[in-house]
Amino acid sequence: MGYELALRFGKRIRELRNERGFTQQELADRAGTHITYIARIEAGQRNPSLRSIAALARGLGVSISALMEGVDA
Numbered sequence: 558m559g560y561e562l563a564l565r566f567g568k569r570i571r572e573l574r575n576e577r578g579f580t581q582q583e584l585a586d587r588a589g590t591h592i593t594y595i596a597r598i599e600a601g602q603r604n605p606s607l608r609s610i611a612a613l614a615r616g617l618g619v620s621i622s623a624l625m626e627g628v629d630a
Contacts, residue, residue, distance in 0.1 A: 564601035565628045571599045573617045573624070588616030 574584050574595075581599070585592040589612055597603040598613075605613065614624045 559604070560601060562628070563604055566605075566625075567599040567601045569624065569626070569628050570595070570613060570617075573619065574599075577617065579617075584613075584616050588612040 570584075574581070579587070581595045582592045585595045588595070588609075590609065594603060594609075598605055610624065611621060614621045617624065
């Protein structure tokens with residue numbers, strides 16, 4: 558279940574990033590993280606902390622609740 562949740566979260570990040578026309582590097586810069594971290598989140602290989610989730614939401618210009626839409630467990 559954890560892996561499936563990570564995959565859904567990664568898919569949501571990729572979806573929002575693509576809607577905004579951001580590259581992974583642009584999102585990484587906006588969120589204050591590294592491109593490799595973004596790539597691994599999108600691939601479902603990383604389980605981000607709440608602090609990282611908040612930074613991703615800010616980087617994408619959405620609320621945390623909007624970021625989590627459709628990611629339900």
